[in-house]
Ligand SMILES: Cc1ncc(COP(=O)(O)OP(=O)(O)O)c(N)n1
Ligand SMILES: Cc1nc(C(=O)O)sc1CCOP(=O)(O)O
């Protein structure tokens with residue numbers, strides 16, 4: 001592997017835990033702007049790139065291969081060629097991937113020489129054991145699910161992967177129909193890497209798609225699993241804000257870091273004073289954390305002013321944070337305003353386009369859209385409008401609608417999903433929104449796909465309200481610790 005002109009020999013280890021074959025393994029498609037999309041996927045977290053080109057003449061395949069080869073060398077990402085041993089040699093690839101009909105891996109190893117990665121496509125235990133005996137460095141195994149990217153003859157699925165896992169010591173790269181919603185299941189079945197074409201390269205934002213898939217591997221991390229940065233205000237009463245966020249993140253099993261945007265003198269009865277943190281110091285806190293600590297997801301709460309909102313948006317963009325849950329805090333439980341009018345404008349113009357999931361309650365959704373929301377249909381329309389304003393995904397929380405179950409409406413730009421739990425009548429609901437959004441950010445950081453993370457967080461917040469603290473003379477806090485014990 002050559003990087004910046006220096007030639008670094010790729011250290012190939014066949015020990016599974018030391019192998020570079022892990023995480024998101026991107027396989028190229030035949031589309032336009034391939035290098036641009038591959039680089040975006042690398043930005044998002046792709047750790048290996050396989051150049052797979054079944055079309056075009058030799059000259060075209062070589063030219064495109066050279067472009068991707070140079071990109072991978074520049075970014076320090078292993079570059080593997082599919083099918084074609086000669087092309088792998090010409091491009092000085094870091095490895096070669098062979099199908100069952102693409103030649104003998106032993107011969108490929110002899111010709112490519114030591115220190116190159118050799119992988120073989122397998123579809124059942126016999127093929128897997130044969131490849132392992134032939135001394136390859138990793139196995140492809142598929143297809144996991146039906147796919148439109150290839151005519152597959154075999155569909156062993158994650159169940160068969162789980163069944164062969166214990167007999168295979170090599171890294172297993174699962175492939176076929178893998179997406180953000182099913183990738184977790186494939187990892188749980190034993191895959192060390194997810195090979196993906198269309199879920200990343202055909203996505204409107206390949207970097208975000210790669211980030212979502214890469215995050216799934218935190219399912220395997222040791223505790224504290226995943227890291228969450230909360231950017232919010234301090235609630236001296238401890239029930240909401242940074243305090244609620246860090247309790248939630250920690251009690252659910254992740255690592256929490258925090259950036260303060262404001263100090264509030266607050267208790268269960270309301271807010272008696274607010275001091276905003278100087279925007280430049282909010283930016284300085286964000287630099288301190290994001291320049292040093294590997295943060296998986298970000299959750300924002302009270303931003304207080306337009307200047308602070310702009311500083312947060314600038315830093316999220318600068319550090320390319322893609323998985324950000326934005327809880328558009330506007331009013332405290334007791335009715336005190338927590339943002340000024342200009343802050344709402346910055347939230348809409350600068351923060352929403354950087355938002356992975358927006359979690360407004362009804363009043364916040366009404367303020368952001370100018371609508372009046374009286375029922376689920378209104379919630380759906382609000383979600384559509386907020387998605388059009390730039391939020392990738394929207395969860396409109398129905399807690400303020402006073403009838404029936406507590407229903408939240410999710411929209412991802414294509415489909416709606418309804419989360420309903422029994423409504424719990426309690427006055428001890430201080431910090432509900434902060435806690436819910438932090439729980440979603442935490443479960444995302446732990447490698448749960450978005451819709452699963454929301455459902456898990458909905459169960460958690462419902463328990464936290466049900467077990468709420470009758471603390472103080474006003475709205476008591478939800479019960480983070482007992483809810484965590486019940487839902488983790
Ligand atoms: C990791 C990985 N697994 C499987 C494949 C499939 O390769 P392909 O050349 O498309 O088909 P076969 O030759 O294996 O039948 C792959 N490219 N990468
Ligand atoms: C290239 C390939 N090989 C498979 C196998 O089962 O060996 S499935 C497949 C297609 C993978 O594309 P997508 O991520 O778009 O489903």
Ligand SMILES: [Mg+2]
Nearest residue numbers: 083098099102
């Ligand atoms: Mg092949």
